[in-house]
Amino acid sequence: MVYDYFDKYIFTCEMYDEEADKILKLILNFFPFDNSVQVIDPEKGKFLLRRYQIPTLNLATLQIGNIVNIFSKLLLITDCAPLTHRTLFKGSEHTFALIKPCPPSMHGKIITYIMQKGFRIVRMKNGKVNKDFGVMLYRNLAGNEKLPLIINYITSGEVIGLELVAPYAVSKWRDCLGATDPKKAAPGTLRYLYGQDQLKNVAHGCNDPQDAAEMLEEYFGYAGNLPRIPFSATYKDCTCCVIKPHAILDGNMGAIIEMITTSGKFYISAMAMFSLTHANAKEFYEVYKGVFTEYEDMSIHLCEGQCVALEIKSEDPSINCVCQFRKLCGPRDPELCRQLYPETIRAKYGKSILHNAVHCTDLPEDGEREVEYFFKLISVHEN
Incomplete structure (x- = not known):
């Protein structure tokens, strides 16, 4: 232009x-x-x-x-x-997308696909949905003999709900999904790439803006002070990882998630997207005040855009999750990582000590506290 x-x-x-x-x-x-x-x-x-x-x-x-x-x-x-x-924002719409139960190793690829197609992810969280949610999600299939099978499938495991924004997002997302049957889906569509059959066909899309608005409220909304779809954080034997705003804007969120889920050492037990205030960011980083000269700049960057908080757990419960996950992230300086630890997250996606892709818990005793900060304290503030 x-x-x-x-x-x-x-x-x-x-x-x-x-x-x-x-x-x-x-x-x-x-x-x-x-x-x-x-x-x-x-x-x-x-x-x-x-x-x-x-x-x-x-x-x-x-x-x-x-x-x-x-x-x-x-x-x-x-x-x-x-x-x-x-x-x-000509023609800008919001739509609801649901990544159906599938191997976690696919989640990062699907999120990368979504972002590369020009969608902006403004809300995201994983969780489990119940039968009532399934009935509402597929109410257009009322009376279809396959409906019980579909509902049983989407309630059988973890799903990821996303709010996507793009010009004409509702129809665009359905076009990206492709045909319900992956065998009939056009090459390059999500179901063509990752779908198995008509039931396990990767993701769901809404039919119209009203349908999308209702499902967004149902998935991300609150009933009183409690989220309708609870956060899946366990707050036990875990560490915290925060994908920073610059990494999301750079389109690297999916790749970082994929690095974690395919490491063979860790799994993501909870994830959600947050928008922090400056006060929130300073409070979260308060342990670094007077320790790192970048404390103020770190706080500012964490609230410059949306971030994604992850609760990370180890596949081997006998190891210290906090210490081991820090090895996957690498040292704070991405340049040092590229020289000494080229296969770490910060080596691949960090740009500077400030813009180093992710935050990870430093002290073993702080893992649960940092996860609670996002999934208990911040989530309540956002309601």
């Missing part, structure tokens, strides 16, 4: 002003021609930042609900101007 020099996208943002102890309502203008931004305080009619080029900023990070870091000032994007919305 060729941009005119004066083309710009307009976003409304919120920023906490510590000195005034209040939330400021701001305007962020983004100029794609040269990746420059300006920030305006409309109440005072003045610039907080005159037009300045920030090469690392791009449209992938300028999503409603994301936090962007402008010279250490954190701006929460709350909305955008109508013309910006029509230009950037």
